[in-house]
Amino acid sequence: MLETAALDFRFKTAADIAATVGAGRASALSVAEATFARIRACDPLLNSFTAVTEQRALSRARALDDARARGERALPLAGVPFAAKNLFDIAGMPTLAGSKINRDAPPASRDATLIERLEAAGAMLVGALNMGEYAYDFTGENLHDGPSRNPHDLSRMSGGSSSGSAAAVAGGLVPLSLGSDTNGSIRVPSSLCGLFGLKPTYGRLSRAGTFPFAASFDHVGPLARSSRDVALAYDAMQGYDPDDPVCADRAAEPVTPLLDLGADGLRIAVAGGYFNCHSAEAVYAIDRVAAALGANRDIDIPQAERARAAAYIITASEGASLHLDRLRTRARDFDPAVRDRLIAGAMMPASLVAKAQKFRRWYRSEVLKLFAEVDAILAPAAPCTAPLLGQKTFVLGDAELPVRANLGLYTQPISFIGLPVVAVPVPLTPLPIGVQVIAAPWREDIALRIAHALETRGVAAARRPKEF
Amino acid sequence: MTGKSKAGKSVTRGAKAARRTGAPARPLRAKKPDAMETLLAASAQALALPIDPAWRAGVKLNLQLIFRYAALVEEFALPDETEPAPVFRA
Numbered sequence: 001m002l003e004t005a006a007l008d009f010r011f012k013t014a015a016d017i018a019a020t021v022g023a024g025r026a027s028a029l030s031v032a033e034a035t036f037a038r039i040r041a042c043d044p045l046l047n048s049f050t051a052v053t054e055q056r057a058l059s060r061a062r063a064l065d066d067a068r069a070r071g072e073r074a075l076p077l078a079g080v081p082f083a084a085k086n087l088f089d090i091a092g093m094p095t096l097a098g099s100k101i102n103r104d105a106p107p108a109s110r111d112a113t114l115i116e117r118l119e120a121a122g123a124m125l126v127g128a129l130n131m132g133e134y135a136y137d138f139t140g141e142n143l144h145d146g147p148s149r150n151p152h153d154l155s156r157m158s159g160g161s162s163s164g165s166a167a168a169v170a171g172g173l174v175p176l177s178l179g180s181d182t183n184g185s186i187r188v189p190s191s192l193c194g195l196f197g198l199k200p201t202y203g204r205l206s207r208a209g210t211f212p213f214a215a216s217f218d219h220v221g222p223l224a225r226s227s228r229d230v231a232l233a234y235d236a237m238q239g240y241d242p243d244d245p246v247c248a249d250r251a252a253e254p255v256t257p258l259l260d261l262g263a264d265g266l267r268i269a270v271a272g273g274y275f276n277c278h279s280a281e282a283v284y285a286i287d288r289v290a291a292a293l294g295a296n297r298d299i300d301i302p303q304a305e306r307a308r309a310a311a312y313i314i315t316a317s318e319g320a321s322l323h324l325d326r327l328r329t330r331a332r333d334f335d336p337a338v339r340d341r342l343i344a345g346a347m348m349p350a351s352l353v354a355k356a357q358k359f360r361r362w363y364r365s366e367v368l369k370l371f372a373e374v375d376a377i378l379a380p381a382a383p384c385t386a387p388l389l390g391q392k393t394f395v396l397g398d399a400e401l402p403v404r405a406n407l408g409l410y411t412q413p414i415s416f417i418g419l420p421v422v423a424v425p426v427p428l429t430p431l432p433i434g435v436q437v438i439a440a441p442w443r444e445d446i447a448l449r450i451a452h453a454l455e456t457r458g459v460a461a462a463r464r465p466k467e468f
Numbered sequence: 469m470t471g472k473s474k475a476g477k478s479v480t481r482g483a484k485a486a487r488r489t490g491a492p493a494r495p496l497r498a499k500k501p502d503a504m505e506t507l508l509a510a511s512a513q514a515l516a517l518p519i520d521p522a523w524r525a526g527v528k529l530n531l532q533l534i535f536r537y538a539a540l541v542e543e544f545a546l547p548d549e550t551e552p553a554p555v556f557r558a
Contacts, residue, residue: 216553216554303544305540306540306541306544309537309538309540309541310537310541312533312534312537313534313537313538313541316530316534324515327517328515328516328517328518331517331518331520331523332520336523336526337526339523340523340526340527340529340530341530343517343519343523343527343530344527344528344530344531344533344534345530345534346511346515346517347507347508347511347512347515347527347531348531348534348538352534352535352538352541352542354552355538355541355542356538356541357552357553357554358546358550358551358552358553359541359544359546360552360553361550361551361552361553362546362550364553405533
């Protein structure tokens with residue numbers, strides 16, 4: 001008989017839960033039941049879930065417990081509940097991608113590859129998560145489903161577009177979630193909600209079974225409250241997938257065993273120039289992280305402002321092309337803020353997009369040269385802490401900028417060329433803010449080692465929100 | 469604005485008014501068409517995109533932003549031989 005009644009899984013890490021379930025100190029079923037009780041109690045405040053998959057998860061939990069009873073080996077994510085941004089296919093449900101329009105889509109016939117891979121490692125899918133419409137968003141405000149709320153202050157934005165993915169994890173509803181990041185949609189909500197989030201190298205994790213946005217920038221990845229959980233999830237999800245033409249035919253390179261190598265000996269610099277943020281919180285966070293890592297040199301990422309502009313152009317064009325037919329037939333069913341951006345993107349002359357793509361190649365080659373001098377670069381993950389829900393602008397230095405388009409000011413120039421990044425949370429009072437740890441392509445191990453070193457030293461932490 | 473004179477020649481409304489008041493005729497400067505408005509109207513028609521008049525201001529604002537960013541990219545000179553980022557392989 002398992003003594004599970006006294007176990008409290010709130011704010012336990014995925015690693016702790018897997019160890020507890022794997023050792024037989026709790027059943028997967030008890031974890032699943034506790035998770036749904038928690039979702040029922042807390043999600044009315046956070047609005048992070050758009051669907052729960054209770055029957056499916058309970059069946060999965062029973063199967064895991066049966067496998068353990070038969071003496072099968074423990075899986076690395078045994079009994080770990082997780083949820084996925086609702087642009088991931090879940091068999092039997094339409095894939096909303098934050099939209100009203102996709103509610104009319106037929107149900108998905110199978111799960112997205114990453115959901116399959118996490119479940120193969122022992123995890124249990126417990127639901128689908130709120131997001132900004134069609135992922136064209138940094139705020140987390142969704143016209144159709146309502147905004148996800150920031151667990152650190154319910155009057156504030158969670159960030160987006162992986163809004164529910166951040167709110168659910170930061171609020172302790174699940175230890176792990178899946179998000180997508182085209183221009184910053186994992187890193188911005190990780191920053192605003194105070195989480196670890198990984199945007200891997202472009203092509204590293206399969207996007208098969210996810211609803212796209214801007215195909216040449218679309219990435220998928222995990223969000224969690226610890227660097228180890230991010231690494232465990234990442235390791236479970238790596239590997240070639242013929243169903244995603246972009247997914248690299250590259251062997252898995254597990255990073256979890258490397259975490260304890262730490263950051264000693266790594267050459268780390270702080271991004272200067274364009275990334276010199278004028279917000280006190282971002283400056284403090286960068287300085288604190290840099291000091292802890294002994295990163296005492298600045299490095300210039302050349303033409304980063306132009307890179308952000310080019311990313312904006314290509315995103316607008318690829319996004320518009322994806323939605324062109326829906327703009328013709330169902331324009332009134334879009335969130336107006338998304339619709340107007342997409343229509344403008346559809347009207348952009350192709351010559352401008354081709355110019356941006358040429359610039360992208362030049363920029364990539366220049367930035368890659370920097371990695372001959374350094375192993376990692378630090379930059380702010382967001383220009384400010386979480387804005388208030390409904391807030392339209394924020395002040396940065398002397399400029400007043402629109403929130404929706406500018407929360408990704410510092411993330412866009414990085415995803416533009418597909419570099420791996422871990423957003424690490426710096427727990428300020430009253431609100432957290434994130435720092436990007438940027439590495440060379442395929443060097444997620446370096447970014448995660450640095451994140452783990454910062455966490456071990458107490459500089460980075462996903463602090464539990466007071467209300468939860 | 470233009471109208472037709474009795475003789476069939478085009479005259480401007482300003483010229484008509486000047487004739488009435490005896491003031492010297494001053495050629496009206498043709499109103500420069502707004503490039504974004506023109507692009508918006510032509511693209512909407514060519515792409516068969518229905519645009520509610522209430523959306524025009526929002527779309528125009530976004531077009532202006534795109535062109536501002538495009539100018540930033542365009543002013544950075546690159547050799548003709550520069551390959552675009554996506555590479556097609558047969």
